[in-house]
Structure formats: structure tokens, C-alpha cells
Amino acid sequence: xxxxxxxxxxxxxxxxxxxxxxxxxxxxxxxxxxxxxxxxxxxxxxxxxxxxxxxxxxxxxxxxxxxxxxxxxxxxxxxxxxxxxxxxxxxxxxxxxxxxxxxxxxxxxxxxxxxxxxxxxxxxxxxxxxxxxxxxxxxxxxxxxxxxxxxxxxxxxxxxxxxxxxxxxxxxxxxxxxxxxxxxxxxxxxxxxxxxxxxxxxxxxxxxxxxxxxxxxxxxxxxxxxxxxxxxxxxxxxxxxxxxxxxxxxxxxxxxxxxxxxxxxxxxxxxxxxxxxxxxxxxxxxxxxxxxxxxxx
Amino acid sequence: xxxxxxxxxxxxxxxxxxxxxxxxxxxxxxxxxxxxxxxxxxxxxxxxxxxxxxxxxxxxxxxxxxxxxxxxxxxxxxxxxxxxxxxxxxxxxxxxxxxxxxxxxxxxxxxxxxxxxxxxxxxxxxxxxxxxxxxxxxxxxxxxxxxxxxxxxxxxxxxxxxxxxxxxxxxxxxxxxxxxxxxxxxxxxxxxxxxxxxxxxxxxxxxxxxxxxxxxxxxxxxxxxxxxxxxxxxxxxxxxxxxxxxxxxxxxxxxxxxxxxxxxxxxxxxxxxxxxxxxxxxxxxxxxxxxxxxxxxxxxxxxxxxxxxx
Numbered sequence: 303x304x305x306x307x308x309x310x311x312x313x314x315x316x317x318x319x320x321x322x323x324x325x326x327x328x329x330x331x332x333x334x335x336x337x338x339x340x341x342x343x344x345x346x347x348x349x350x351x352x353x354x355x356x357x358x359x360x361x362x363x364x365x366x367x368x369x370x371x372x373x374x375x376x377x378x379x380x381x382x383x384x385x386x387x388x389x390x391x392x393x394x395x396x397x398x399x400x401x402x403x404x405x406x407x408x409x410x411x412x413x414x415x416x417x418x419x420x421x422x423x424x425x426x427x428x429x430x431x432x433x434x435x436x437x438x439x440x441x442x443x444x445x446x447x448x449x450x451x452x453x454x455x456x457x458x459x460x461x462x463x464x465x466x467x468x469x470x471x472x473x474x475x476x477x478x479x480x481x482x483x484x485x486x487x488x489x490x491x492x493x494x495x496x497x498x499x500x501x502x503x504x505x506x507x508x509x510x511x512x513x514x515x516x517x518x519x520x521x522x523x524x525x526x527x528x529x530x531x532x533x534x535x536x537x538x539x540x541x542x543x544x545x546x547x548x549x550x551x552x553x554x555x556x557x558x559x560x561x562x563x564x565x566x567x568x569x570x571x572x573x574x575x576x577x578x579x580x581x582x583x584x585x586x587x588x589x590x591x592x593x594x595x596x597x598x599x
Numbered sequence: 600x601x602x603x604x605x606x607x608x609x610x611x612x613x614x615x616x617x618x619x620x621x622x623x624x625x626x627x628x629x630x631x632x633x634x635x636x637x638x639x640x641x642x643x644x645x646x647x648x649x650x651x652x653x654x655x656x657x658x659x660x661x662x663x664x665x666x667x668x669x670x671x672x673x674x675x676x677x678x679x680x681x682x683x684x685x686x687x688x689x690x691x692x693x694x695x696x697x698x699x700x701x702x703x704x705x706x707x708x709x710x711x712x713x714x715x716x717x718x719x720x721x722x723x724x725x726x727x728x729x730x731x732x733x734x735x736x737x738x739x740x741x742x743x744x745x746x747x748x749x750x751x752x753x754x755x756x757x758x759x760x761x762x763x764x765x766x767x768x769x770x771x772x773x774x775x776x777x778x779x780x781x782x783x784x785x786x787x788x789x790x791x792x793x794x795x796x797x798x799x800x801x802x803x804x805x806x807x808x809x810x811x812x813x814x815x816x817x818x819x820x821x822x823x824x825x826x827x828x829x830x831x832x833x834x835x836x837x838x839x840x841x842x843x844x845x846x847x848x849x850x851x852x853x854x855x856x857x858x859x860x861x862x863x864x865x866x867x868x869x870x871x872x873x874x875x876x877x878x879x880x881x882x883x884x885x886x887x888x889x890x891x892x893x894x895x896x897x898x899x900x901x902x903x904x905x906x907x908x909x
Binding site for chain 2: 312319320322323326327330331332396400401402404405406407408409410411412
């Protein structure tokens with residue numbers, strides 16, 4: 303094996319070990335375990351409440367298990383973002399708070415490997431949350447309306463079950479873009495803080511700043527020309543946390559028998575550009591934070 | 600026989616803003632040493648150790664572990680070191696054993712037998728499966744040492760390992776360090792501001808004050824070989840007269856340790872002459888002995904009285 307490939311082999315092996323160690327630490331940390339249990343309980347209780355409201359009040363009822371699941375996962379992704387944000391803040395902040403960074407950094411682990419491993423662990427945490435939400439939403443959708451091929455009002459089959467699951471898979475992958483940007487912000491904040499409380503409080507304030515500004519009706523727009531067409535991007539779109547609902551909006555249409563011809567719509571492109579830019583900034587800042595900082599012991 | 604240098608620091612310097620925390624620090628630790636790094640609080644011991652371990656970058660100078668530059672060849676250098684820097688650190692919500700497993704994994708994998716071995720070595724075998732948050736301070740220090748020893752490093756760096764321990768705990772840690780050196784053939788670099796501890800355990804020491812090493816050498820060379828201080832026991836009510844007598848007759852600078860016990864540097868005084876003179880002068884001498892100068896006395900000589908050293 304050449305020196306270069308040996309080096310990259312060692313890099314991935316070390317990152318894998320760090321991620322494994324992180325998962326062991328998190329699975330024994332009550333706050334994280336309770337966080338996931340809370341997300342599960344809220345997902346189940348919320349789905350039951352949604353069904354009750356649909357049945358009791360005059361409102362658009364879900365016409366299929368998929369419709370119900372997609373409606374509900376939209377809500378889950380909305381409410382769970384602050385939970386996930388705080389949990390990912392803890393992921394790095396617990397190392398600083400317990401002074402265990404010095405244990406890690408006096409082993410054959412570089413700071414770059416350390417921060418990359420935290421990003422991968424954060425991705426696993428986000429995927430675990432999405433898995434819980436999909437599992438609960440689809441189960442409840444099946445329970446109340448049944449799954450199987452999607453049919454329209456005249457009982458004609460619109461999409462097969464496989465098609466539905468494939469599209470939901472794509473939507474989930476796209477949802478990772480804004481959710482991982484939120485995770486990057488959490489890791490950046492916690493890589494600069496010296497206490498867990500500080501990381502959580504400051505991180506939460508920054509998160510809420512983006513959340514609140516996203517709902518302010520700012521009228522200014524930026525015109526962008528793409529594929530010979532001019533698109534207008536409202537300034538409030540730059541408050542990226544709200545971008546997390548965009549992939550689900552397309553899934554929402556799918557549940558009404560509207561075919562998704564392309565996922566690469568302007569909505570998704572703008573989401574990718576905005577979140578990508580923010581992710582890059584947060585990633586570089588967290589890298590610099592971990593690399594340059596002298597963690598006071 | 601030439602000794603193998605396991606840890607070398609050359610002209611390590613660290614500025615925090617305009618404050619020069621460590622100045623041109625150079626030292627060499629050879630294989631098999633228990634090397635003491637002695638200095639008052641705030642002298643720059645921990646900063647130096649952090650530079651030696653690559654936890655912070657030095658403004659100037661290099662640190663090498665088994666010949667590997669700690670920054671340029673970090674991955675070759677660091678597996679040779681087990682360290683506990685400024686107290687042990689763990690995940691308190693997990694057991695001692697699980698903490699060791701996690702750290703073992705980061706060290707490239709450590710078999711369960713080795714975890715049992717180090718837990719046994721530090722006397723935590725029975726408590727290994729209990730959560731760390733229930734451990735006493737002494738148990739935490741010992742677990743910290745177990746963590747440092749886990750991957751069989753040939754060099755152990757311990758920063759203030761007896762901090763916060765009672766005398767019994769300090770004794771346990773001292774014995775443990777000796778055992779580690781003898782049974783595991785580990786070279787130990789030990790930093791402390793506790794002079795007594797250093798004196799009891801170290802072969803070689805360096806003394807750091809205001810960020811600079813002011814003395815380095817073998818313990819015996821620095822504090823003398825055994826008869827540098829004369830201790831005279833006389834009748835308590837004769838203490839003052841005896842001190843005056845010693846000043847006049849032997850040009851000594853005696854100190855009264857307590858009523859009836861007087862000490863002074865031996866210099867050229869012959870004990871049989873002293874004994875004869877005291878008896879002839881009518882003092883009731885109950886004993887006259889010599890002892891080795893303590894490290895504390897040597898330290899005060901070097902750095903002055905008003906230092907934060909116990």
C-alpha cells in the first residue's frame with residue numbers, strides 16, 4: 303500500500319473509531335436518550351392528535367396513508383429541529399465540559415479527524431431522528447388509512463408503493479441538506495464555547511434568530527438568472543433554517559397524485575445554494591475553532 | 600553507557616499575548632527516569648507540558664518524543680506517551696471500565712485483558728464497573744493514571760497527579776508510580792509543586808520558576824548526599840544561648856526549629872569538634888546528628904521565600 307493510501311486508510315479508520323466512540327458515549331448519556339424518546343413520544347402523540355382533528359373538525363382529511371405520513375413528517379421536521387440542534391450542541395460541548403478533549407487529543411487523533419467525526423456522528427443523529435419520524439408517520443398512516451399503491455379519487459392507481467417509497471427516500475436525502483446545515487451551526491457554536499450551558503444557550507439564541515427572521519415578511523428580493531430564466535430570491539430565504547420544509551413540500555404534492563418530474567426545481571436549487579453556503583461557512587469556522595483553539599483545561 | 604532520550608524539549612517558548620509564560624525551556628528525560636518537574640503554581644509547568652504533548656503550539660522551540668517532533672510527526676510521537684494533564688478527565692455517567700474501553704478504542708484498540716490489568720494495577724478492579732461519578736477523588740486520580748497507562752506507553756507524563764489527595768491517597772499514588780516504573784518499565788515525567796512528593800519519588804528534577812528552568816540535575820546532586828545540615832538537640836531553656844554560642848564560635852547561621860532543636864548548614868564544621876565545644880561550654884546536649892538538606896530548603900535558596908510551594 304502506498305504512503306498516500308495508507309494515510310487515507312488510517313484517516314478513515316481513526317474517524318470510524320471516533321464515531322463509534324461517540325455513539326457509545328451518546329447512547330449512555332441520558333439527555334440524548336431522553337431527547338430521542340421525547341421525539342418519539344411527541345411524534346406518536348402528535349400523529350394521534352392530527353388524526354383526531356382530521357376526524358372531528360371540518361378540515362382537509364388525508365386521503366391516504368402516504369398523505370397522512372407526509373403531512374405529519376412535515377410537522378415533525380419543524381418541531382424537532384431545535385431538539386436536534388441542542389443535542390448536536392451537546393455532542394461537542396460535552397467533550398469540552400468534561401475536559402475529555404485532552405484525552406482524545408493526546409491519542410493518535412488529529413483535530414481534523416476529530417471534527418470530521420463529529421460531523422459524521424451529527425449526520426447519524428439526524429438520520430436516526432428522521433428514521434423515527436418516518437417509522438412513526440408511516441405506521442400511523444398505515445393504521446388510519448392503509449398503505450399500498452397510491453390511488454386517486456376514482457380509485458385509479460397513481461403510483462406504486464415502490465415509487466412512493468423511492469420518492470420519499472429522495473425527499474429525505476434532500477432534507478439532510480438543511481438539517482446538516484443546522485447541525486454544522488450547532489457544532490460551530492459548541493466548538494467555540496467553554497461550557498455545555500454556554501454552548502446550548504448561545505446556540506439556541508442563534509438558532510432562534512434565524513427561525514424568527516425567516517418569518518419576518520421582508521419584501522426585498524435578489525434576482526438570479528438560471529437556465530435563461532430569472533428567479534427572485536426573497537432576502538428572508540437567507541435565514542436558512544426555514545429551508546428544511548422545502549423537500550417535503552414536493553412530497554406533499556406527490557401525495558395528491560401529482561408526479562414529481564424533477565427534484566431539481568428552483569426551490570431545491572435555491573435551498574441547496576443557501577444551505578451549502580451556510581454549511582461551508584459553519585464547517586470552516588468549526589474547523590478553525592477546533593484547530594486553532596487552545597482548549598482551556 | 601549513553602542514555603536514550605525519550606522526551607526532549609529544546610528552547611520551548613510560549614507567549615500569551617505579551618506575557619512570556621515559558622522561556623527557552625530545554626530539558627531531556629532519559630529512559631527509566633522518574634523525572635520531576637518542580638515549580639510553584641503559575642510557574643509554567645502545565646503550559647510546558649501542553650506544548651510537549653502538542654496540545655498547544657509553542658511560539659518557538661521544539662519538543663520531541665522518542666526523536667519524533669510532536670507537531671510534525673504527531674502520529675508517530677503520541678502513541679509513545681500516556682498523559683494525565685492537570686487532573687483526570689472522564690465521562691462521569693459511564694463506568695470506569697467503559698471509559699477505558701472508549702479511550703482504548705481511540706488508541707487503536709486495547710484488549711479487555713489489558714483493561715483488567717490496568718484496573719488491577721491501580722487498585723480499581725472491584726470498582727471498575729461502577730459509574731465514575733460515584734468515585735472518590737483518589738479513585739479518579741488512579742483511574743486517570745490507568746487511562747494514561749492503558750495503551751502500554753513507554754513514557755508517562757503526569758501533571759500534578761496527587762492534587763487534591765489526602766496523605767493516604769498521595770502515598771498510594773507515589774507507590775503506584777514506582778510500581779509502574781519497575782513493573783511496566785515506564786519512564787515517568789512528573790510535575791508537581793509538592794516538594795516532599797518530588798523528593799520521595801524522583802531520580803532527577805528540574806526546577807522551573809517564572810517560566811524558565813533555573814536548575815536541573817540528579818536529586819542527590821541538588822539536595823546533597825546526606826550530611827549537609829547539623830541538628831543539635833539541647834535542653835529547651837538553653838536554646839537561645841546555644842544559638843549565640845554557635846554564631847560566635849563556629850560562625851554558623853543557626854535556626855531554631857523548635858525549643859531545644861537547632862539546625863544549621865554544616866559547611867566546614869566537624870561534628871566531633873562541635874560536640875566537644877558544646878560539652879565544654881556546659882550545654883546539656885541530648886543528641887547531635889546530621890541530615891540531608893531538604894528539597895524545600897534548596898528550593899527556597901534558589902527562588903527566595905515568598906513562593907507558592909508546600
